Amino acid sequence: MADNILEARGLSKAFRGFMAVQDVDLSIERGSIHALIGPNGAGKTTCFNLLTKFLQPSAGRIVFEGRDITELKPADVARRGMVRSFQISAVFGHMSALENVRVALARSRGGNFDFWRSERALSVFNDRAHELLYDVGLSDSVDVPAAELSYGRKRALEIATTLALDPKLMLLDEPTAGMTESDVARIVALIRQIRSGRTILMVEHNLSVVSGLSDRITVLARGRVLAEGDYASVSADEAVITAYLGSEHADA
Structure with a gap:
């Protein structure tokens, strides 16, 4: 069995009746780089905020290192070793x-x-x-x-x-957003360098970054998990291709 550092089961978030995230199951294997992607409006930012406790879920549970953290506050989660980049201002x-x-x-x-x-x-x-x-x-x-x-x-x-902060799980929210090509290359090299002995979960728009870094990818669409696997399998998935149709697969 995989050694999962973070798991979410049935994770859902409603805003005034609108389901931004619905019944999301997610498992992050220790030592991996896991990417969360999806077209605009897919719910990935909401999901990321739920996992890091900046939002409280409407339903579901989150387990970090075998302990339920669903009701904890962001600072409490950070003290346990799950740290979101930019979390400390x-x-x-x-x-x-x-x-x-x-x-x-x-x-x-x-x-x-x-x-x-x-x-x-x-x-x-x-x-x-x-x-x-x-x-x-x-x-x-x-x-x-x-x-x-x-x-x-x-x-x-x-x-x-x-x-x-010596995180056990580092969460990166669009680490290359708004960067020049040379800056993107520098940050990709940096993430490769720091990954040793660490687990990284990232939301990322740039699919070339995702393909070059990620061990596993979860694709969201309309608040639900659409596909999951390595880059080769998710990029060939018909449902994923349809979800990205018209965006040239570049707007994750």
């Missing part, structure tokens, strides 16, 4: 890349976002912060204010702050 423009990661590391050790802590108190996180910035390709931007980073490099910094 990610980056602060007036702070350097190093300072951003140090704050995230302080939070991961049980502290709060106390920006008036002394430089000396935060300096204990310097070595680990430098390691994380190296991991995401930002060693040359340690002292650069986050607001001055390019869009792609800012997203890399956001991933570094997420990694600082």
Whole structure:
């Protein structure tokens, strides 16, 4: 049997009678990269928000590492090791890349976002912060204010702050959205690099990114699971092709 780190069963969400997500079953295998895709209006963002507890389901249950988290709040889920990228307000423009990661590391050790802590108190996180910035390709931007980073490099910094929380399951919400081709390539390489020993669930529009990264893909359409499998099988599925018809298979 697969070692599933996250499972959802019968997950549903209604908004004033409209079923945005209906009876979704989802299993995320530990150590895998799992993509959640679908045409516009498919319900993938709602599903993502349900899994990360930013929305409470109308029905169904969510189990993380064998424990029911259906009723928990986002902060409680994050403390258990399921961390959504950008969940901690990610980056602060007036702070350097190093300072951003140090704050995230302080939070991961049980502290709060106390920006008036002394430089000396935060300096204990310097070595680990430098390691994380190296991991995401930002060693040359340690002292650069986050607001001055390019869009792609800012997203890399956001991933570094997420990694600082040492997640068991990392959830990436459209990690390459709005990026140039070179930035997309950089983020794809970064995700490949950080996946070792980690589980990643991502919502992603770019199907070339999905095909190159994902071990398993779940396709949603009209709030329901339309297909699931590896890229080869879902891309050849007639129902998936029909769902994407007219969008040239590029608007996931």
